[in-house]
Structure formats: structure tokens, C-alpha cells
Amino acid sequence: MISQKAKYALRALVALARAHGNDDTQLISEIADQQRIPKKFLEQILLDLKHHGIVVSRRGKAGGYMLLKSPDTITFGEVMRIIDGPIAPLPCLSRMAYRRCEDCREEKSCEVRRVFARVATATREVLDGTTIADCIGGVANEDARALTA
Amino acid sequence: MISQKAKYALRALVALARAHGNDDTQLISEIADQQRIPKKFLEQILLDLKHHGIVVSRRGKAGGYMLLKSPDTITFGEVMRIIDGPIAPLPCLSRMAYRRCEDCREEKSCEVRRVFARVATATREVLDGTTIADCIGGVANEDARALTA
DNA sequence: ACTAAACTCTATCGGCTTAGTAGAGTAATA
DNA sequence: TATTACTCTACTAAGCCGATAGAGTTTAGT
Structure with missing residues (x-):
């Protein structure tokens, strides 16, 4: 949420x-x-x-x-990080605020981490690939971006 | 998170x-x-x-x-919904617990909603498409390996 | 029947976050 | 100099999160 x-x-x-x-x-x-x-x-x-x-x-x-910035350079991801902090679903998957999970034996072999890494990638793809300008230019614009992302 | x-x-x-x-x-x-x-x-x-x-x-x-259930029928999504509740990033995008955003004039034309709908879809695709069985069995899941690399 | 082991269930708690309010302060303009 | 509008810090009520406590119930084994 x-x-x-x-x-x-x-x-x-x-x-x-x-x-x-x-x-x-x-x-x-x-x-x-x-x-x-x-x-x-x-x-x-x-x-x-x-x-x-x-x-x-x-x-x-x-x-x-x-x-200040042009609408087509302001991504949803950027705004989310400013307001809500890291996008990653686990601290050990965050780029801007990495923290090791203390209760996890070995990060490399953590099954939960592996699955949520895919969630993080997918989420970032959308949020960092969508700008404020994409929302005001109509749906066509947004789709074009989505396809090239 | x-x-x-x-x-x-x-x-x-x-x-x-x-x-x-x-x-x-x-x-x-x-x-x-x-x-x-x-x-x-x-x-x-x-x-x-x-x-x-x-x-x-x-x-x-x-x-x-x-x-009780076989590991290959238990999805991450199912577990997440039981423990953490809705997966959707906005109440107005939830299937299991839809709630209208009170401060949003028109759902159909809400720009924020449109973007996060894509996040929700991508997230559900991963979580509902991955089972507990996928994590065990060693190197079994090549997909996951490729995507996290 | 008794006992120890192990799950069941409800209550509670400190700490933190979220969403929002309050109010004094500062800058710009007419 | 009065007014308008942004700036900044502090505060708070409510709720959630992670965890603990403890009394209760069920079962196996003796």
C-alpha cells in the first residue's frame, strides 16, 4: 500500500x-x-x-x-522514494537504503528474497518508467512508454 | 515493504x-x-x-x-493475502478488499490509479505465479535465477 | 489416571508510523 | 505597512507491528 x-x-x-x-x-x-x-x-x-x-x-x-523539473523528467519512482522511502519490498533488496535481514542465514540462498527480487524489478520498471507527463498526455502516450520500457 | x-x-x-x-x-x-x-x-x-x-x-x-496443501499449490500471493492482507498498492485496486478512495473525484480518470494498476498486475503475476515448491528443489527455478541476476 | 509435551487462544504492550493540526515566523508585493 | 502566502518546527490521536505472557486444551506414554 x-x-x-x-x-x-x-x-x-x-x-x-x-x-x-x-x-x-x-x-x-x-x-x-x-x-x-x-x-x-x-x-x-x-x-x-x-x-x-x-x-x-x-x-x-x-x-x-x-x-522546476519538466513533467517528462519526473518519474513516479522518484516521487515515491522522496515521500515514502525505498520502493523495495524488503530492506535487503533496497538500493537506496540497503539493510541486511538479521534473521536470514544467507542472503544468496534466501528463497523469499529471490521471489521478491522479481517483484521489486517489475515494480521499479513501472514506476521508474512512468513520468508525470505520461499521465496528462492521454493513454496513447502512456502505452508507447510502456512498450519501450 | x-x-x-x-x-x-x-x-x-x-x-x-x-x-x-x-x-x-x-x-x-x-x-x-x-x-x-x-x-x-x-x-x-x-x-x-x-x-x-x-x-x-x-x-x-x-x-x-x-x-495440508501440496507445496506446488501454495502460492506466495495466497500467503501474503492471509498474513498481510491485500496485495494491491491502493484500496481502489484491491480485489479482496476494494474500497473507493474518498478523496479522488473520478476513479476512471485517476492518473495515479492507472499507473499503480500496472504495478499491481505485475506484482500479482509474480506472487500468484510462484509457489512454495518453486523455491525448494535446489536450482529448479531457472526463471527466478535469470531475473534476479 | 497422571504427567509432560505441545498446540490453542486471548490479551497485552512498547515503539513506531501515519495523517493531520497548530502556530509562530519570514518574504514579497501593493 | 498591511496583507498575502509560503516556511518551518512541534505536536498529537489513532492505529499497526513485532513480540511476549499466560492460562487452557489435547494427546502420548507410563
């Missing part, structure tokens, strides 16, 4: 991507209303995405957020 | 599968020692698996556990 927070983050980015190009910003409260996200919670999420260089903000009157 | 409990369950089933055929049982404490699982915790897990018809037990002296 992905967290509510990650879902909000992705939806907010899709909303920002829709207005990308014309370089005006969107208010947190606009996005919150439009996407039904608690405003104060969204503040934290966008701030987090800003710290990771995904979006930029302008403060004060006429402030707001906009994308 | 899969839970510790699910990892224990799968490892215990692999252990039971190794002794399957000769119809003597294994003690909880044997499995616990061999697999480094806290005994009392494993008790709960095996009991749960018993309630779901995966294993059977004999009580009293010379008691223990053994598989």
Missing part, C-alpha cells in the same frame, strides 16, 4: 504539470481545493518536493508553486 | 515443504530454531495458516505441524 501522502504528492504534481509552460504559479490552496487535499498537509508535501528540487515556490502575495 | 510476519510465514512454509512427503510433523520450536523466528510469534503465524487451510497440526506429545 502506498501512503496517502504519496498519493497526494503525485496528484499535486499532475495538477502543477497541467499548468506547466505558462509560467504562473498555483496556490497551495488552489491545488488543495481542486484535488481535495488538506491544505496544511499539502504544504508539507510541497515543501518536501521543493527541497528535493522537483518544484519551486514564490512567496508573498501572488506567490505559489510551479514545477 | 512486506511485513516481518509474512516473511516468517513464507520461511516456515518452505521449511515445512522440505519435509513434505514423509508424513511426520515438525515442532514449532524446531522451525523456530532452524529459521530464527521467535517461537511464540511463530505459533500465531502457524495457527493463522492453519485456520486458512494451508497447514494442519497435531497436538500433545509428538505433535507438530505439517503442510
Whole structure:
């Protein structure tokens, strides 16, 4: 299960991507209303995405957020890792935060690990192969990407 | 991330599968020692698996556990659903416990949902397509080997 | 029948995470 | 300088996770 927070983050980015190009910003409260996200919670999420260089903000009157990276360079995987942490289903399969399973005798011969490695690969293939832009360009675009992934 | 409990369950089933055929049982404490699982915790897990018809037990002296289902009919997916619940990454993608996302305007056009539907499909393909039997028998599973390399 | 071994079941607990709220602070603009 | 809007830190209620405790029940063997 992905967290509510990650879902909000992705939806907010899709909303920002829709207005990308014309370089005006969107208010947190606009996005919150439009996407039904608690405003104060969204503040934290966008701030987090800003710290990771995904979006930029302008403060004060006429402030707001906009994308920093182009929508076609922001992958679902990147966002998931920022918000929810490692994608891997086991710590011993994580690239960004590897940790050995203490209760497992030998990693190389761990049956559970071997199976979930395949899950991890499949998951990463989808998440790292899909960008925010893929969601707004319609289904055709997405399929094209899927086939080349 | 899969839970510790699910990892224990799968490892215990692999252990039971190794002794399957000769119809003597294994003690909880044997499995616990061999697999480094806290005994009392494993008790709960095996009991749960018993309630779901995966294993059977004999009580009293010379008691223990053994598989009820044949190892090649027990899929990882089945075990995961028993122990950890739905496999789907979003409630609105679950087959066994569908729930609408309350904050999402229209399910059909939800971009996040569309992407994670692909993750769910890929995950289910692996988990429902791999059995406990696939993990034992040594080098038997060439597929898994190839994909994890 | 008695006893020891082993599973059964319910309850409980500390620690952590999740989802969200609160509020004071800072920057930009009119 | 007033207002608007983002920034940052702290806090909290609820729930989950991993594990432990202990009383109860069943069975084998003597």
C-alpha cells in the first residue's frame, strides 16, 4: 500500500504539470481545493518536493508553486522514494537504503528474497518508467512508454 | 515493504515443504530454531495458516505441524493475502478488499490509479505465479535465477 | 489416571508510523 | 505597512507491528 501522502504528492504534481509552460504559479490552496487535499498537509508535501528540487515556490502575495523539473523528467519512482522511502519490498533488496535481514542465514540462498527480487524489478520498471507527463498526455502516450520500457 | 510476519510465514512454509512427503510433523520450536523466528510469534503465524487451510497440526506429545496443501499449490500471493492482507498498492485496486478512495473525484480518470494498476498486475503475476515448491528443489527455478541476476 | 509435551487462544504492550493540526515566523508585493 | 502566502518546527490521536505472557486444551506414554 502506498501512503496517502504519496498519493497526494503525485496528484499535486499532475495538477502543477497541467499548468506547466505558462509560467504562473498555483496556490497551495488552489491545488488543495481542486484535488481535495488538506491544505496544511499539502504544504508539507510541497515543501518536501521543493527541497528535493522537483518544484519551486514564490512567496508573498501572488506567490505559489510551479514545477522546476519538466513533467517528462519526473518519474513516479522518484516521487515515491522522496515521500515514502525505498520502493523495495524488503530492506535487503533496497538500493537506496540497503539493510541486511538479521534473521536470514544467507542472503544468496534466501528463497523469499529471490521471489521478491522479481517483484521489486517489475515494480521499479513501472514506476521508474512512468513520468508525470505520461499521465496528462492521454493513454496513447502512456502505452508507447510502456512498450519501450 | 512486506511485513516481518509474512516473511516468517513464507520461511516456515518452505521449511515445512522440505519435509513434505514423509508424513511426520515438525515442532514449532524446531522451525523456530532452524529459521530464527521467535517461537511464540511463530505459533500465531502457524495457527493463522492453519485456520486458512494451508497447514494442519497435531497436538500433545509428538505433535507438530505439517503442510495440508501440496507445496506446488501454495502460492506466495495466497500467503501474503492471509498474513498481510491485500496485495494491491491502493484500496481502489484491491480485489479482496476494494474500497473507493474518498478523496479522488473520478476513479476512471485517476492518473495515479492507472499507473499503480500496472504495478499491481505485475506484482500479482509474480506472487500468484510462484509457489512454495518453486523455491525448494535446489536450482529448479531457472526463471527466478535469470531475473534476479 | 497422571504427567509432560505441545498446540490453542486471548490479551497485552512498547515503539513506531501515519495523517493531520497548530502556530509562530519570514518574504514579497501593493 | 498591511496583507498575502509560503516556511518551518512541534505536536498529537489513532492505529499497526513485532513480540511476549499466560492460562487452557489435547494427546502420548507410563
